[in-house]
Structures are given as C-alpha cells and as structure tokens.
Amino acid sequence: MPQIDTRLIQTAVMGGKDGDRPVILPEEAHNLDEFRRQYGQTNFWCGTLLGGCGEKLMTKRYETKVCHFAHHPDRYGTSAECHRTSEGADGADHLFIKQHVKDWLTGQGHAAEASLRTLGTGPGDAVDFWLRATEQHLRFELRPEDYRSWRKAAESLGAREGHVEWVFGPENTITHDMVARQGYALRVRCETEGTDRRVLIGTVTADRPVVWDPLATCRMTRVGIATPTLEELRAAGKMRIGGMRHASLPTSLPVAGPQLVFAIDSGATAPTGSPFDESGRHLYMGYLKPTAKRIIRTMLSLPADVPPPADDHVYQLSGAVRILITEPVGAAQAYWAVRADAVTRLNGIAAERTGLWRPSVALEASVSLPAPRNKAARKEKNAKALATVMEPLPQPVHAPQARALREKLQGIARKRDTTTWKQLSEEFDIRLRQLSDHTLRDLLVEVDQAAHGDSLPLSVLVLARGGRKKLPYLGAILRSLGIDAPESGAALQQWSTETISRIHEAYGASGSVKPDEAPQRTSSGPANEPMAVTLGTAYRQLGLLRGKASEANQVAARATGLRAERLSAVVAETEAHIRLFAEVRGNDKALRHWSEAGKQLQERLANLIGHSPVSPQATTSRPAAATPLPPVTTEKELFSHAPQSGKAPAESTTTMAEPNARNSSHAEALAEFTRLTAEIETARKGDDLKTVQIVYNRANVLYSRRISAEEKTRFASFMRDIRVWCAAHRSRPEAGAALQRIRQLLTRLERNRGKVPTSEIQLVLDAVREIRNSADTPLPPDEEERLARWDALVRQRTAEEQETLPPAAVPDQARDELRAASGSNVPLAPTRPGRLSRTAVERLAASAREILMDTARTGGAVLTWGDLRARLKEPLPHLHPDDQGELLVAVDRNTPQDEPLLTTLMASADISQHWLYPHVRFSLHRPRIPEEELAAHWAREILKLRQIWRHR
Template sequence: MQTAVLDNVDSEDPVELPRDVPGFDLFLELHQGRTYWCGVWLGGCGGRLIARRCTDKICHFAHVPNAGAPDSLCRRMSTRPSGSGSADHLYIKRAVTGWMAHGGLRGEARIAQDPTGEMRIGAQVTAEPSGYEPLRFVLDRAALPDPGEVPADTILGPGIDADPRILHEQGYVHRVRCIPDGVHRKVQIGTEHSNGTFDWYDFVAGTVGLDPHGLSTPAVEEIRRRRTQTVPIGVHAQDLIAKKITAAAPSPSFAATSAQPTDHTALVDALRTALADGVSVTRLQHSLDLLEAATRQGATAEENDLMRQASDELLRMRRGVGAQTPVPVPTSRSRKPRRLPALAPDRASARKPGNAAALHAPREQPRRATFEGDGLTQDSLRSAATAIRGALKKTAREQTTTTWATLKRQLGTALPRMTAAERVDVLIRVDQQTPKDQPLLSSLIAAGDPSLTAAYREIAAALGLDAPEDDDGLRDVLEADVQQVHLHWSRP
C-alpha cells in the first residue's frame, strides 16, 4: 500500500510513500522519528506499518507482522484500494477546514460514517460553514442519494457521473479531485461544463468562494453571468457582451490577480538543465512540479512544450527506458514474454528477452486473428474500441479508474454485449492508437475492474510489453501505470 497516517492509529494526518528509491530515501529523512499506521480513518485495521525500500518493485508500506494474529487480513488489502487516492477524504477534510479558516468562515468538517458498513469510510466528507448550507463532497457512488434527490450544489468526486438534468438546468456541476504534491496530495475544485469540459482551481480562499448557492469558482461566476445577461432587441449581442466585459468590475468573491506578467525564466532554465543532465526521477519531477505550479494560470508555448518533454522523459525513466536510478516498474516487467495466438511476426521478434525496445514496440500492426464464432464483426469491435477510448480519456482526466459495468452505462448501445475474449480484444484495440511513449489507457479499467485485472497481462503482451506473472507484481505495475496515465492526462 502507498498511503498511511502518521504517529498514531487515530491520526488524520495522511502521507503518501514515494515509489522510487531516491524519493523513498528523502521521505525517510524528512520523517525521522515518525511512525506509520494503517489508520482507522483510512478504513484500516489499526496496525502499525513499516516503509519498505525496494529496488525490484515499487517501494511501499507493509504491515508489521502480528504474531498473535498470523492469519488476520487487513480490510484495506482485501476489499479496497490502498494506493494513491485511498486517503483523499482526509486531504479534502483538511483542505476544506483550512479554506474556511482562511476565508473567515466558522464551522467544522466531518467524515461520514455508516455503522451498517454499506458505505465505506471516506465515501463522503461534509463541511458545515456557519450561515450556509452544508457542503457535501461525495467520493463514492454508495454515498449518493436516490436519483433525482442529489442537491445541485453537491461536489462530486472522480468517477461519479453527473446528473444530466442538473448539468442542463444549472449549466455546471461541482467537482473535487486530489493530485500528487510531493508526499501529500493537493485538493482542487473543478467546474464541469454542460459540454463536458472542466476548469480546475486550487482549493484556496480567494479562488474558490462561497455564496448562497454553494461553492463558486471563476468559471461558475462566468456561467451565471452569461445566463442572467439580457440582450435588448436590435442590439448586436457580441457588441453588448464586449462592452459589459470591458466595464465589469472584479468579482467580490475572488482576489484580483495581478496584471504584471511573471518571469518564469529561472524555472524554465532549471527544468531544461535537469532534462539535459539526465538527473534522477525525483529531481526531474521536482523541477517539473515547480514550473507547473508557476504556470497554473497560463503558460507560453515554449513552457508547455518543455513540460510535455519532461513528462514524457519521466514516463520513460519510470518504465525503465533511459532511467538513471533504480525504479520499480522495469524489473517487475522483466519476465520472458509468453506466446500469444496469432501474434504478428514483427511484434513477436521485437519482444525477445533482454530487448529494451520491447517496451516501446510499434502498436499499429494487427495483433490477433478474428475469434471464431464471435458474434461481433471486426467493424463492431473497432467502433466499440473508439467509444471506449474516448470514455477512458474522460476517466483519465477525472483522475480515477472505471469498470466494464460503468463503461456500459456511459456508452449504452455503443458498447454491445461481448464475450470475455472479445473484451480483451477490444481493449487491445483501444491502446493500438496510444503512442509508444505513453502509458496504456486500458490500465484504468484493469485496475478498477477485478474481472479484467488478470487480462492486463494479455493486453500488455499483445502490445509489446511484459507484465509480471505473480499477482502482487501485477498490482504494482498496474498502480504505477494508472499513476502515469493520470499524470499524462492531468495536463491541458
């Protein structure tokens, strides 16, 4: 597992363990004298954890052996994810508490508990600012009320479908997500527009406001302004809008931003030097994080290009291509590949043991022969793959995972009934279009749907990648791949 709480079993102070060795060593240095726990507010067993330094797989927290209960199994290991995101409710509670304090609001926040066990701990965080309606951050579908009873001001977590009625009538839906920020995670509030696009803002006072309608962001303010604007007959709409924008005063809900441009030269030079010098994963990630934070309100074409280069290099390093320091994924994928039916000859030769190019073999060639007796035509499979790929991109932008059942609800008739073999085939097709230096989108469903986890071995192998034979190793690889997918698609 990657998350724990610090100092005691009842702690609400979460921490995330870096996966790579340099980051692990820095983590231990920063947390000398601290203890790690499988805390009750994580839904854990209350046991003490140790941080394990690994060079053959990702570094992780492990339970201290309990001689008095050798056969006990932690709930976090058996029933729910324990990687990135499993402590997001704690980060959100901390963020909303700090946001209220800095905004001069009195009130408290709490994590909903369900004695029946039907709703997991962390499924909902509720904040109660004095003088306003409660704010409900829903992170699990189990915490949603019946359809039609979801309040319009509910803040939805990743992977939870918005109510189309609310999107149509209101023009937006509030979102919340947590993104990596060193050994912690940063909370952001999003505005989902009725056209499916998102605007994300750091959850801080001055950027995210509060009014009688609930949370408010700059994007929400603009949507409300457009919806309340009246254009007199005979007046050209664009002229009127331009005049109103020119004359508009800054919104009192948000801090005014400086008109002075910010000089990012030093940060750009530092990131360019880190790329040229081939520094470690941790140092390169640090330089990239600094520039990303500085350009959050806008970046030049040069800065965007440089950040994409750094992101791609980090992906290659973490996958073992060009890495300068020991990293987890390459060793876990070092097994001799198994033979797949009807594998294209050039793909098979590219995956010989010891050939580093196997990790980035071309994906445009056909992989498998048509299934005999399949009810779906090749055109139907290709069409389904296109629809799934689009849905998985949306899932990646929302920083979550998904299941086949969720895809079926989202896509409807675009996703016909399939056999297990057809599901694997169509997921291979999904990632045929994925550039060779990007992580597989199919990892999002393999990680989120236990029925397809084992199939990731076949999907990866058909695309020229190796995957571990053992289940623990496969989970490690999946978790690392999902993290890289989220990182890649979190950028505009």
C-alpha cells in the first residue's frame, strides 16, 4: 500500500537506477544550494546497488530541519513502496570503497577488476578486487559472517585464486581469530568529507588499540596491503612479513606440569622453520609421558637460559606448562608441542618408574622391597638405596654467591622471618630475577651443601610466591642434600613448617648456630603464619563490633536527646567500618589500619553504652547467648565443652546446668551458621569465588561440629551445592579483570541497598559504565540486566527527591530559618560536603545559559564542563553529579517545549552525548527517547538547535 515517505535519506546514486556512482546530500541548506549547482536536481536515483527500489529521488531543502533525499510523490501525495533499509551516509560505503580502492590501485600501477558480492543481506556485503598481473585477491568484508561460513569461503577462494587478502568492517570474532593466526588483522571504515566518504584502513593487533591510516598512505605490495603502522611493526621485528601465507601462529591450552615427564630423543633434531619457534626459546624433540597415559613423541619448548636437557635423564615439567596447537601446513612434522618454563631432573628410581630410562647397571633388589618395621633398619636401607642410585652432588658453580646468600638467610633466621625469591632479588641481588628455577634450585643446594650433615637446611626459609607455601622444588633440594624428607606434598609442607620453627628457635636463642650444635627436632607444631593470626583476630574483632553495634542500637532506641544522636552516629560509622572489612581483608597493611580503627570504635561504643545495672532475675534467667558469637571459632573453642581424656571421671560428670549450656551453644551455632549462609549466597551472586571459599570454610566448621543432626539434614543440599559451585568456578577460565571489577561494584551496591544515597549510586554506575566502555568484550546479559535495574532505581529516586527536599539537602543560608521554625535547639544534620546551594546553582545556570545561547547562535562546537568553566565569568568548581544535573535542569527550565534543549550542546569529555542528557529530559517532562535511538536523536537536536538560534 502506498505510504508517505518520512525517511531522511542521505545517499543516492547517479547515472540511473543501476548506477554505482554514490553521492551524499549535505544537511545544511547553504551547502545544499552548492550541491544543486554542481550536480543538478534530476539525476539522483534510489539505486538497486543501495538496496533501493530504483525510483528517482528529489532533494528536499529545509532551513529548520535536516536536508535529505525523498521519493517523488504521486498526485495523492504518496510514494511507491520502497524496502531500502540504509538511510544514513554509511549506507553507500561499499560503493565508495569500490570507487576509491580501485582508483588507489590504479595509481599504484595495478589494473584491478572490482565487483560487489552479497553474503545474504544485500549487495553491499563485500567488495572484491582481482589483480590479474600479480594474481592477488582483495576482499573487503563489510558485513560479519559466522566463523564456519567465513572459513569455507576463505578456503574456497584460496583454492581457486591463491592468496586472499582480507579487510574487515566491524570488529568481530573473525578479526580476533585473524590476529591470533597471523599477529594482525586489517579493518576498513569511512568518514564523511563533504559529499564524499574518505576510506581509512585500520591495523588491529593484540596489544594496542586499532590504528587508522588513510588509504592514500598505504601501499599494495606482493604480500598484501601494507599500512604505515604495519610497516613500523615489521621494521621493529614485531610482525612477520607474509601474513596468511605462513602457517598460523599457535594457540595454547594450560596443562598440569607435575603430571608430565619428558625425555630427549638423542637421534632427532627439532625441525627448522617450525611454527612453534619463538625468540629466546629452544625446541627439543623427545618423548612425553602423562601420568597413567601412554608415551607420545612430540616437541618441548624451553627458555634459552634453561640448561639443555641431557639424553640420559628424565625430567618433570615445571612452571607454566601449556600445550601449543597449530593447524597443519604439511605432512612431515608434528602440529602440537609442549611449552614449559623449566624442568626438574628426576632421580634414578623415579626415572625408572616412568619407563623412559633404565640404568646401565641393575639396581639392588632391596630397593623395591617393603620398608622394614624397625626405624633404624629403615634409615639404614634408605641410606643404601640413596648411595646406590643417587648421583654425586653437583660441584659448586656459584660459590661466592652461595656464601653470601647463606649469610643473608642466617640474618633472616635471626629475625625469626622467612623470605621469597622476589624479596631476595630486591634486597640481596637483583640478578636473581634472571635465573631459572633450575639454577635457583642448584644455588640453594650449594648454600646448604657446605654445612655439616646434621645441620638444619636454611633453604626452607625461602618460600614460594606469596610467602605462604614451600618452594615447589624443595623436595629435589633435600634429596640432593641427602636429607630424609617426606615424599607427599602435604607431609613435606608440614615438615618444612616444623623445620622453620626449629631454625627460628635455634638462631633466635643463640644468635648463630654452629654445624655441630644443631638442635634436635622438637615436637612443636607448625608455626602460625602472621597473616593467618592477623586475619583470625580481625574476624573476631568483626564479631565484637557487630555485637556492640547491635547493643548500641537497642540502647539508642531507649535513649533521648544528644546521647541518642551520638549513638546513632557512631553506629552508622561502625556499620560502614564493618562493610569495609570485605575490601581490606586481603591486604595486610590495610587490615592492620582497619583493626586499629575498629578498636577505637569499640571504645567509643563502650563509653556511650555505659554499664546498666543487672537484676538477679535477669542474671539467672537470661542465657549467655546475649554475648555475640565470634565469626571464627578456633579448634580449642570447638572442643572446650568436651571431657578431656586424661581427667578423672569425677571431673567429667555432667551437671544440671550443662544441658542448658549445650542448647544455648547449639542455638548460637545455628544463628551464626545461618548468617554465614546468607553471606555465602551474597558472594556467590557477585561471582566472588575467594569470599565464597573463605566463608564456606568457616561455615563448614560449624556444620560438622556444632549444629544438630536435624539441621545438618536441612542444610546438606546447600553445602553440597556450594562445593559443586566452587569446583566448577575453580576449573573455569578466569573472567576478565574488567568483568570481575564490574561484578564486585554491583555486588557491593546490592549488599548496601537502602543505605547508599542516590549520588553515590550514580558515581558507582558511572564507574561501571567507564569500565564497560573500555573493555574488549561486551557485558554478559545478566550484568546488563543488573545495571539496567540500578539505572531505573536511580531515575526513580531522583524523581522522588526532586519532589521533597530532605533536611540534609537544605541550603546553608536557610538552615537557621528552618531550625527556628521547627522550634528545636538540636542542630540539623550538616549538608553533604561539596554540594552547592540553590542560589549558587541558579546563578551559575543563568551564566551557563548565556554561553550556550551564544554557542547556538554562532554554530559552535559542543561544550564540555572544562570549556564551560573556561568561558564563565565566575569560577566554576568541580561539581557533584547531583549538582551537575540540577544546573543543567535550571538552564532549560524556561525553554519552550517545542524547542530543543540548550543543554543538548553539553557533551562528555570524549565529545559524545552527556550522560545526564536523558535525566535532564526526564526532569523537564520531555518525551522519553529509546536508548538505541538516543545518539541519532541527540545529533538531530543539535542541528535543529543551531537552525533555530541562527536567526535570533
């Protein structure tokens, strides 16, 4: 059915309905007059190559609206039906690309054939160029395809026409895949320049933003399009020449290194020109054996500073171990390999068990016999086995450095402290950073090798990254020193902790330990780690703070006057301090400051609460459950009510008060367990795996020891679900840092819902949007939905706050009047710092309106807050977000409803639509614009505003 054409069409073709010469209609009236003088008024068509109907178009000139093309109406004022979907300037980009790229190739001496291709959506899906002389094919793919369709097309074009050079339009999965394959990808976009569109070529790499270069600055070479950016990268050796003419760069998958052992194949050499070659690394051919799997022949990539593996040993892979995978380019070499940071040589027995090595002399049969029951006999047998299969200790190669490091470790022992390689490189020798794990292991062997055989190994004082656990190769060091140490990892960690305690006791008591005066092993348990003690104390303090805050709330409900106000203020401060614990518990320094501030709050609460007299009846009837339960329950507290095994029967006799105490203990444990389950659910919704694990461990202690069997049955499914959730999250790839930060911010808002003012919510949402805009990937739908809910809540709160002005927002000059009118001598709550009074907002709005009107008259560019600050006659402070909104609303309070808002000319720092623009329209009762149309609407409003104010 014919309809009236109301579309604002900006592009057309000349030369008939099938023409391929595109033009863009200017939006300004005076520019349209020049356009008509140059091209006439009758040679414009809704071209079929634009997806149009093929009918003629006319130019529409407006002074107060945007100029555009329109279909010729019939005598009834309607036009023929047209299904063209591209109305803007970018709708003819495929024709501009075809025209400009062909002229560019001709200017470089290439005779090219250009053609348009449809991939299912229209004639502008792709533009192909065939260079017959050099047999090169260029494809500009402007509409994204799915990967499988693109891969079939790439293989088909490559088989039929040889090498294909791909240039993509929007960034998508295929451009990311291309970067992973050849190190870079090329993109194309167009920018309006008068009645033409300028073509830009972008270079996409993995470690930098897209760099756009004009097409005229690029070159067509034998290996494809070379942009100035790409030539700089190739000249610096960061990008190989040839692109997809080479084999694809390998991708990688993480694997568990301790489960893989490797042996060199002495009769084979690594192939030259392998896709797994990397600068600073060497390839070795050999045999790989995963645990309980068959042996596989493959290649191993190791850093160049790692000593080459010997062919008469077997090695365990260590460090970050990954499987490298690439696509086949031939049939004579492997297309997967293993990449590792270091290797650890296995001893004779372990190497023989792998099946990759056999000793030249048979081992004693006694090595495989069961261990004797007698401890002395077992030690004697172990000594014989070690003497039989263990290689001689390596000769010292870092003797001076080893002596100096031993003195450094002795000083650390005197301070009763431990260290890590990172700390040693900063405090002792920076060259330690450049050493591999293999070299560091040998260095520690030399540190303890010169000592007496019965002395304690100082190498246990060097811990792994983080300063919590032993070095992963500590067992190899102890075996090299001939020390009888446990085989399992847990037992070795326990032995290491005990040895550290013994070293601290020995060096702390005498200042130094001689080799022949080493202390005997004591029965002391593992040394408590400083962080664990600090965290446990902080959790107990957290429980005390919560109890004090609850007690203070009860007292404040009964108190009156100034005491009630002080109690409420300190309770609010305490609750904020409690919420801060989740952020500081992972930082030692911040946790100490938090603990010190918490002690001060406890003292203030105790002073304000005071000591109320307790009646005898209350003493006997009120259970001890009024005392808050500490969140962390130690093992001693768990078993304090159980009878001790060494006591007489009379000491463990049950009294009449014990059932009541036991019931009270169960009730307290259940209340604490319920609170912990709520905290687990909140952390799980925020995808906070670390918090879920910490709180789950605390809840599991109560679940297994303190709550009744009926309650265990009720919570069994919940505990099982949490274990499954944690296992699934530990095994999945980590989300990007941007997504993790956004989830943390939104979770923090949800935890404090109802307690955070609107302005602070808006600040958090602004931070979320900034992180989202800078991220490489879009937000998942769940996070987008959460963000939309908070946006709706902010809009609702803003509307409600504008209707009623709370006392906290009363301007400074009216505070005394309001207090006098209320007849109260109690001081009102102070205004929030940094907020402007209404008078100041109105005064600044009047000045800002004059500047915006002047900008609209002269057709100037949009203004940022910095531009406005520079042009105002009076100083403009950095405004609170709420003050920004009030100022912009005040500027347009008297603007007629049928005119665009003057604040349309306000923009963000990146010259895009200001984020407060929808809020201003809502506050001034303007129609709501859908979010997907907001950018186009904002641009049209700016044009209308300039047209209206041009003649005022």
